[in-house]
Amino acid sequence: MSQAITVLGGGITGLSTAWYLAQRLPQTVNIRLVEGSLRLGGWVRTDSRQAGGVSFIVEKGPRTLRTGNSREALAVLELVDDLDMRSDVIVAPKTSAAARNRFIYYQGELNCMPAGLGSVLTGLPPAVRCLPRGIWHDLTTKKNTLEGASDESIHSFVSRRFGQQVDDNLASAVMHGIYAADTKDLSTRALLYPFWLADQMGKSGVLRGLRQVAKHSRARNARFAVRDAEEKYSVSKRRMQNPEFWASIDDASMYSFREGMQMLTDRLASRLANYSNVELIIGQSARTARLGVDGNVELELENGKVVQSQHLINTLPLHQIHGLFDNESSNALLEETPYANVAVVNVAYPKKDITPVDGFGYLVPRASAKSSKALGVVFDSCSLPEQDNGADISRLTVMLGGSRFYELFGKPDSVAKDSLEQAALETLSDHLGIRMTPIDVDATVGQKCIPSYTVGYVDRLKAMHEWVQRQLGGRMSVVGAAYGGPAVPQCVVHSRDLVNRHLILDSLDKPQNVSGLEEIIDCFE
Numbered sequence: 003m004s005q006a007i008t009v010l011g012g013g014i015t016g017l018s019t020a021w022y023l024a025q026r027l028p029q030t031v032n033i034r035l036v037e038g039s040l041r042l043g044g045w046v047r048t049d050s051r052q053a054g055g056v057s058f059i060v061e062k063g064p065r066t067l068r069t070g071n072s073r074e075a076l077a078v079l080e081l082v083d084d085l086d087m088r089s090d091v092i093v094a095p096k097t098s099a100a101a102r103n104r105f106i107y108y109q110g111e112l113n114c115m116p117a118g119l120g121s122v123l124t125g126l127p128p129a130v131r132c133l134p135r136g137i138w139h140d141l142t143t144k145k146n147t148l149e150g151a152s153d154e155s156i157h158s159f160v161s162r163r164f165g166q167q168v169d170d171n172l173a174s175a176v177m178h179g180i181y182a183a184d185t186k187d188l189s190t191r192a193l194l195y196p197f198w199l200a201d202q203m204g205k206s207g208v209l210r211g212l213r214q215v216a217k218h219s220r221a222r223n224a225r226f227a228v229r230d231a232e233e234k235y236s237v238s239k240r241r242m243q244n245p246e247f248w249a250s251i252d253d254a255s256m257y258s259f260r261e262g263m264q265m266l267t268d269r270l271a272s273r274l275a276n277y278s279n280v281e282l283i284i285g286q287s288a289r290t291a292r293l294g295v296d297g298n299v300e301l302e303l304e305n306g307k308v309v310q311s312q313h314l315i316n317t318l319p320l321h322q323i324h325g326l327f328d329n330e331s332s333n334a335l336l337e338e339t340p341y342a343n344v345a346v347v348n349v350a351y352p353k354k355d356i357t358p359v360d361g362f363g364y365l366v367p368r369a370s371a372k373s374s375k376a377l378g379v380v381f382d383s384c385s386l387p388e389q390d391n392g393a394d395i396s397r398l399t400v401m402l403g404g405s406r407f408y409e410l411f412g413k414p415d416s417v418a419k420d421s422l423e424q425a426a427l428e429t430l431s432d433h434l435g436i437r438m439t440p441i442d443v444d445a446t447v448g449q450k451c452i453p454s455y456t457v458g459y460v461d462r463l464k465a466m467h468e469w470v471q472r473q474l475g476g477r478m479s480v481v482g483a484a485y486g487g488p489a490v491p492q493c494v495v496h497s498r499d500l501v502n503r504h505l506i507l508d509s510l511d512k513p514q515n516v517s518g519l520e521e522i523i524d525c526f527e
């Protein structure tokens with residue numbers, strides 16, 4: 003059999019994995035990407051809309067990417083550079099209102115989050131007043147770490163160290179924005195690891211303990227000095243080749259693309275299609291994965307076709323991996339990881355500047371749950387006005403559901419679009435006073451779209467690592483939103499690490515014995 007590698011799943015993780023493979027492997031090795039649905043891109047989805055005589059775009063999934071010097075942010079920027087998308091990038095400058103103003107809906111008002119010490123001096127809004135008290139509480143409360151606990155919910159942790167109001171007003175809001183989940187369910191150890199460690203290591207409080215954590219991290223990071231130096235060199239070379247592009251990124255706090263985020267996944271797909279050794283198999287879900295008699299991986303598709311390869315990179319969400327293996331032993335991460343359901347309602351109005359404040363948008367904390375069906379609202383036109391196409395419109399997105407989806411709207415697979423659209427318009431009217439008739443309202447339900455890293459996640463991840471190594475004779479690796487973070491840049495950097503640093507691609511004949519989770523687990527040591 004000729005050499006081949008299969009990538010399962012055609013979302014951003016699968017596409018970027020296939021891309022990095024195509025960069026590294028000779029043309030003699032076949033790369034097959036298998037996607038069950040009829041489109042590539044997964045949760046990255048941009049729709050074109052026509053209404054009120056104008057055309058514009060709406061995002062149904064992630065809408066912007068962060069700039070900065072993190073490995074994750076730089077990995078996406080390097081990808082954008084390699085895909086020749088520099089001229090497609092549009093940015094929100096660091097000086098823009100969208101970069102500076104983020105709000106929390108509290109006591110019926112939009113409260114601006116402090117941007118620095120200056121805002122502390124000019125007075126904190128009501129939602130944030132609990133923060134100085136919370137800091138004082140942590141500094142003056144004796145160590146009260148839960149004995150023997152290997153994890154704790156963010157709600158319990160924040161309440162114990164900083165006071166419940168900090169969770170009710172702030173932490174719960176931030177976690178709604180990222181995970182669309184409740185801090186009562188989310189894991190401190192997985193999502194706030196430096197704070198978790200500081201609580202464990204420190205003798206008196208989390209904030210004092212952070213100094214020890216910083217020392218510990220410096221010692222750990224020293225192991226990655228060579229990798230980091232190589233990556234820094236690669237970026238500095240690019241900076242010299244395209245100084246204008248990189249300077250515009252340095253001045254930006256976030257960015258997207260002229261025609262939306264889907265440009266990135268579309269470009270990946272079209273570039274991959276140009277490779278003679280890449281095959282994109284679309285509209286065929288995998289039925290089973292097994293080891294063939296010759297020791298290679300056999301992936302049986304819905305249509306009965308069997309795709310053979312020496313290694314399988316599985317990027318499917320956990321609930322889809324479940325059931326792929328005949329003699330599947332139990333695995334807690336697969337079985338116990340809930341995914342958030344989020345309704346994304348895009349609304350467009352025939353007028354500019356209709357929000358009472360300018361900014362990225364606002365989040366709704368648990369403290370305001372009684373007066374809001376929404377998790378938050380994004381002011382799209384304020385962040386990226388270019389995407390209005392020069393029209394006199396305002397685009398906003400209302401996010402609904404999360405942990406309260408069933409309670410508020412019923413089953414995500416049968417909810418009426420009307421009820422979501424109604425709830426979104428009521429939110430905009432009640433919170434922002436917008437009573438104008440919109441030119442366009444469009445609701446989409448993201449069913450099981452964001453994995454929830456719930457209490458006990460780290461232990462389950464470690465067990466998953468061992469489980470993956472036991473499958474298919476060491477010929478499977480996993481990567482994706484359920485491991486190491488659900489943000490697009492995290493998915494991209496983990497797929498790059500897997501392909502460029504962990505798999506030994508010139509000896510595909512031998513089992514790789516790489517779960518893909520090694521370094522992610524190592525972060526929690």
Ligand SMILES: C=Cc1c2[nH]c(c1C)Cc1[nH]c(c(CCC(=O)O)c1C)Cc1[nH]c(c(C)c1CCC(=O)O)Cc1[nH]c(c(C)c1C=C)C2
Pocket residue numbers: 062063064065066067068104178179180181182344346362363364365377378379380401402448452488489490
């Ligand atoms: C479809 C809804 C989504 C919600 N979260 C995500 C999606 C796709 C995923 C996500 N959103 C953010 C991150 C963090 C990484 C990052 O790129 O910054 C992830 C993984 C950031 C984010 N998204 C929103 C906000 C307010 C934030 C916080 C960070 C910031 O201030 O920039 C918008 C938003 N997303 C969701 C909700 C409910 C929401 C509300 C306004 C859920």
